[in-house]
Amino acid sequence: MRVTVCELPDGAEGFARAWSQLVQHVREEQSDLVLLPEMPAVAWFCGIPQFRPEVWQAAVVAHQELLGRLGELGAAIVLGSRPVERGGARLNQAFAWTTGEGYQPVHEKRFLPDHEGFFEARWFDPGPDAFAVASVEGVAIGFLVCSDAMFPERARHYGRQGAQLIAVPRATGGHDRWLVAARMAAIVSGAYVLSSNRAGDAALDPAFRFGGRGWVIDPEGEVLAETSTVQPFATVEIDLEATAVARRTYPRYLS
Template sequence: MRATVCELPYRPALLEPAWESLAAHVRAERSELVLLPEFAFVEPVWESAPFDPQRWAAAEALSDAWTARLHELGATWVVGARPVTVDGRHYNEGFAWSAQGGYQPLRRKFHLPDEPGGWEATWFERGDAEFARFSAGPLAFGLSICTELWALDTYAGYAALGLEAILSPRATAAATTAKWLAMGTVAAVRTGAYSLSSNRVDTGAGTYGGAGWAISPDGALLAQTSENRPFCTVDVNPAMAAGARSTYPRYVFARPAP
């Protein structure tokens, strides 16, 4: 499967041309799956507290409008995370959109920081504690939304599920890119799956640092986005992931207990 990771700005004046460029890239590379950043199209409401119903409603409406445009990318599958309200409760919801099936909820973010600049537990309810297996055509994947990449206890479960990729929409700072890349590598090596991530980027303020990545099941950095290369497409080979699960260090943890 051809998969594209990216970095995108959320500010409208920058997002529109970036979106057109992403669509052109996806079509030129014949990408089948596009991974978007966390809350790709809206302002980072979590940067301030308290919760503001009007700002939330605006973010949700804008996400609705952009979700209706996902077909413009020309990909078979698009995966991301966006704000949703369900029964009056506010969530960060991972989703998969497909050309045939439209919008499909996946899981809602469970691990939520709550600190200056990242008041997520103030803005979102805790979602799904289960890290399940999802499918995008032939690709079996798990969804770890941003902070959830640090949930090391999920990797044994992911390995047991036989996943071929871990998809991670992010909204992370430029100053912390090295740490996040290290964790993406751990995710790949421990599970024997590809690690794919896309990040927000804020060229003006420099808060969000881009650096989307594609990492092989053995931890090799296949591609990383940058200001000069905001979109990267790689071949994700399910057979390679299946083979990796039987090699070190994965097989050590797959052995039955004595």
């Protein structure tokens, strides 16, 4: 399977400029699966400390419109997250989109920061403590949305369910803790871990800079591919059958 990760600019204008380049890359590389960053279609609004209904609604609409454009990528599977409302709750919902089945909700972000630049607990309700693998075009996929990745026991839980791939859409700075968390998720689960991030200055707060760096990490925690400001998209071939072997080896077999 050929998979693509990316780093995309923050904000609607930057995203729009980068989108056509991503479409071209994915089509040229003939990617089977693409992972987008966390809620990529609008500027990172969670830096605003007070909930604003008009900002929320604009983000919901922008991501609904993005869903209608995912087919432009030409990939069989597209993974990402978007803001949704369900039963009176506001959720950051991770999803899989396929050419055959369309939209499939998979997971809602569980762990919500509440500090400068990331007042997510004021904008969202936590998703249920349910980290269940989804079958997407025959691939066993789990999600750790950004801060969810800081809890390796969830990645291990995915591994025990037979996850072949764990997607980590992010909106983070450049701290190495994110790479450590992603590599550890692969090691404890025996799955491939893919992560995509926002990059560059935050559109609503130029004092903050997103860290970029998308990764493809193999089941042993080795980085197979990484994006950069020079190369914001990375595509690599992965062997999903390798995850079955990895789950039988150290440290995955430990109880």
